[in-house]
Amino acid sequence: MLLNLLEYHWVEDIDEALLLLGRADVKTVALGGGTYLLGLDDDRIEAIVDLRDLDLSYIREDAASVHIGSMTTLQSMVDAPALKEMATGVLAKAARASSFSRVIRNSATIGGTLAIGAASQADVLTVLAALDAEVLLRSGSRTKLDLSAGTVERPGFALAGVTFKGKQERRISCINLSHERRPNELIIEIIIPRPPAGTGAAFQRIGRTPTDVALLNVCALVDIQDGNYKQVRLTLGGVNMEPVRLQGVEKHLEGQVAMNEGDTSINTQILVSALQAGMTDFSPPADFRASGGYRKTSGVNLALRALEEATNISRWRNMVSSKEGQ
């Protein structure tokens, strides 16, 4: 319960929200779906800014990317045709897995989920990291200045109490959001660059039950061209874990031959060698659900299965598009 809440602002434009969130004297926070915030036991919060009227609930596409407004609910992401189509629907699947309660998904927003980060326990974080998604942040500031008059040579007016309203906007990578976001910055939207057309993608998870939080989850994106791995993205995450990009594995695979010579089966040995070499630094945390050792061993197996699935999909897509081109 927010026992010291004194102000509730139902704002109609983003600038108003930014000015309220930028106040230094009143601890003010944004309200998305409220599923996390309203259950918090935080006596410092004095004001909340309700974002529901800001037209930030949308999923828009252009040739290069997909834009998801921060007030878009997880359920809208599950249902959106644009997300079902992009990268074999991994983001829509992860949005569903992020909370198996439809009641929560109907309220919880992607902005609120990203703002909490690992504490949200949401599977979407791992998939957004693999997709190289970026977050558009905006903050506002108000500065009061007393401008002095000019000199005898260059006369001017003295102006007291002039207020400047400033706005800053920046894009940062989703994977760095929890370290880099400042408290007064509002998440405006998430920008996902479209993966290349032949990309295969896979999202998999391990939980104690199919509807429980993920002990581990993985997202793999694979683009095969002329039989070789052109681009690989691999991220692992899970409950109480920040998503980790396994760049060592990605680098090992890029440029390697994806299929066994003379047949159409996947060159699994290449994948195993890349995982063995690239996951030596992967040291997931332990908690009451699973030890770090269990997560590490399962992570290698899960990553292998996801890479195999993504490789198969990419190969199949390439075959279909080359047949269509004939």
Ligand SMILES: Cc1cc2nc3c(=O)[nH]c(=O)nc-3n(C[C@H](O)[C@H](O)[C@H](O)COP(=O)(O)OP(=O)(O)OC[C@H]3O[C@@H](n4cnc5c(N)ncnc54)[C@H](O)[C@@H]3O)c2cc1C
């Ligand atoms: C019963 C219950 C079960 C839950 N189960 C799960 C679960 O299984 N999996 C899961 O992932 N989560 C779960 N949650 C937690 C919660 O639903 C999610 O983390 C959710 O994604 C939070 O989103 P929200 O929009 O409700 O955020 P809010 O509660 O509105 O806000 C969360 C935080 O984000 C900030 N914020 C919100 N929007 C923005 C913005 N646009 N810009 C900047 N900051 C912003 C708020 O100030 C606040 O600090 C559960 C919650 C409840 C109550």
